[in-house]
Amino acid sequence: MDHTVFNRMVESLSQNRLVLPAFPQAAMRAREVASSDDASAISVAREIAKDPALSARILKVANSSLFGFSFNTGSLQHAISRVGLEHTKTLVTNFALMQLMNPPKGAYGNLIRTVRDHSVEVAALGYVICEKGKAFNANKALLGGMLHDVGYLPLIQFSKSEPESVLSDPGFLPGLKDLHGQAGNLLLMYWQFSPELVDVVTAHESLECNPESDVSLREVVAFANALVNAPDPDAASLLTQSALAAKLNISEISDADLERKDEVIRFFA
Numbered sequence: 358m359d360h361t362v363f364n365r366m367v368e369s370l371s372q373n374r375l376v377l378p379a380f381p382q383a384a385m386r387a388r389e390v391a392s393s394d395d396a397s398a399i400s401v402a403r404e405i406a407k408d409p410a411l412s413a414r415i416l417k418v419a420n421s422s423l424f425g426f427s428f429n430t431g432s433l434q435h436a437i438s439r440v441g442l443e444h445t446k447t448l449v450t451n452f453a454l455m456q457l458m459n460p461p462k463g464a465y466g467n468l469i470r471t472v473r474d475h476s477v478e479v480a481a482l483g484y485v486i487c488e489k490g491k492a493f494n495a496n497k498a499l500l501g502g503m504l505h506d507v508g509y510l511p512l513i514q515f516s517k518s519e520p521e522s523v524l525s526d527p528g529f530l531p532g533l534k535d536l537h538g539q540a541g542n543l544l545l546m547y548w549q550f551s552p553e554l555v556d557v558v559t560a561h562e563s564l565e566c567n568p569e570s571d572v573s574l575r576e577v578v579a580f581a582n583a584l585v586n587a588p589d590p591d592a593a594s595l596l597t598q599s600a601l602a603a604k605l606n607i608s609e610i611s612d613a614d615l616e617r618k619d620e621v622i623r624f625f626a
């Protein structure tokens with residue numbers, strides 16, 4: 358990638374001048390309300406209702422076959438009760454992330470789309486890994502996966518006014534790899550997300566695991582990310598023999614698992 362852009366990015370990061378995108382307002386408020394001690398479906402519905410697109414999304418998921426209810430509800434409050442507060446929070450966050458990563462046309466948009474599509478895939482695979490290995494909460498894995506590479510966003514936005522030739526260079530995104538953990542860390546601190554999620558965005562490129570400790574969200578996402586990034590089936594099969602795979606109770610990823618992953622993508626993306 359172009360060294361002058363890269364150097365300016367490093368400088369801006371180190372001087373804490375990187376412009377960070379704001380988290381969509383309604384989603385931010387809904388997350389706060391859902392996390393408060395006196396959270397209820399009513400109070401969360403009130404916040405979500407302020408964003409019609411977000412409301413439609415929650416209703417759609419609550420009425421999907423995933424939750425197996427025989428009748429459809431048109432009430433946001435019922436929908437939230439059906440899905441549960443924790444899951445609603447995940448849906449709200451994922452939806453907001455999809456809004457943030459809504460790619461415009463051109464080379465700049467293509468970079469954002471690449472990160473978004475990869476994140477959706479890591480989220481869905483993380484979900485399937487947890488469903489299969491039962492070592493961790495699948496719902497949380499979905500959120501961690503969606504968020505893990507969000508650090509690329511401010512870096513891509515930083516380069517927005519660069520010429521198309523710079524942005525369409527295939528080495529552009531890989532060139533940001535060493536910076537995206539730090540940028541993601543800043544962004545999630547700014548959004549006031551939990552330490553667990555900060556850890557995911559900061560350290561998901563490491564496959565290190567402590568066999569003694571409980572499974573962490575960072576470990577689940579790191580494993581799913583490495584599998585999605587595996588260059589060939591041999592590399593993927595090596596990963597399923599790692600200490601981390603054993604900790605997650607995974608010894609292989611079958612065709613059925615991959616089909617399940619695609620199914621999850623259709624539900625949540």
Ligand SMILES: [Fe+2]
Nearest residue numbers: 505506561562
């Ligand atoms: Fe990453």
Ligand SMILES: [Fe+2]
Nearest residue numbers: 479505506582
């Ligand atoms: Fe990734």
